[in-house]
Amino acid sequence: HARLMFVGAAPGKVEDRTGRPFVGPAGRELDRYLTWTLGLDREQVYVTNLCKERPPRDKDPTSAEIARDEPELRDELEKVKPAVVVTLGLHSTRWFLGPQASMERDAAMPHQRDGYVVVPIVHPAAGLHVPELQPHTAYGFQQLEAYLKGELTEAEHWKGDQTYRLVRGNPWLAADHLAQSEIIAVDTEGLPGRPWGLSFAASRPGSAWVVKAD
Helix, strand or coil: CCCEEEEECCCCHHHHHHCCCCCCHHHHHHHHHHHHHHCCCHHHCEEEECCCCCCHHHCCCCHHHHHHHHHHHHHHHHHHCCCEEEEECHHHHHHHHCCCCCHHHHCCCCEEECCEEEEEECCCCHHHHCHHHHHHHHHHHHHHHHHHCCCCCCHHHCCCCCCEEEEECCHHHHHHHHHCCCEEEEEEEEECCEEEEEEEEECCCCCEEEEECC
16 A cells, blocks of 8 residues: 555656666656655655556557556556555546546646546656756645645635646736735745745635746
């Protein structure tokens, strides 16, 4: 049993060679977030992939490949019985939340699905290819930490149209919107010693802004 179960998409080159999930560059990023944000090491969580075999030429897993390995993932869920499933990236997120799920709307918030609490997070590998995505992954782990501490409710309790916007450059872009609401919380975003921006939560429904410092 493990309290946290992380589910990625498919093995990469290093994982395919070793037969172990998340042991390449993306795995090192995952370990960094586990240690810095959650204070955990790999032995305290369960890590797996949606697909167990490396797709040809590292392409996205197909529906047939996902269906082929689905029984094994279900067996893992039954064996591990995680309190929280953390989906890393779109493919595993859609397997749990359905084909309509999107990282833009559903990431970094806990969702109740089929008896599991599911927290989608932008895949750690994304920031290795597109550095601008690293803050989104960091934010997801911070939200996961908040949920584990009981400081964040499940998404089903947040009815309405929540809007979370990442603002680059001039923070005054958010000023007009925030001026129409009473700001109720301001916090830094990022990893310890490496803040990358500020978040503002307002009393007006759907009013949450993350301002990135360029």
